[in-house]
Amino acid sequence: MTTTTYTVKGMTCGHCVSSVKTEIGRIDGVTSVDVDLATGAVRVDSTEPVTDAVIAAAVDEAGYEVAV
Template identity: 65%
Template sequence: MATQTYTVTGMTCSHCVSSVSAEIGQLPGVTGVQVDLASGAVTVTSNDPLDETTVAAAVDEAGYELTR
């Protein structure tokens, strides 16, 4: 199991959290997604470490931005 934490900007409500969680949750190997709206922290648990570019693309698809 791998756990990685990212920062996502632009989220302002529970719908934002749901959108980001859904997009990241569809990535192969992802077993869990936890989003803290206040800080923008997104913690992803997966079978293997994820490529940051892949996570960034999923966040972008949801309409938000992964900050590095």
């Protein structure tokens, strides 16, 4: 099990959280996604490491951006 935390910019509501969770949740190997709207923190648990680029692409697909 691998856990990684990212900061996502631009989320302002529950729909934003849902969109990010859905897109990241579609990635192979991801077992859970926890989003804290107040801080923008997104914790991703997966069965194996997922590259930052794959996470960033999923967040981008949802309409948001991973802070660097």
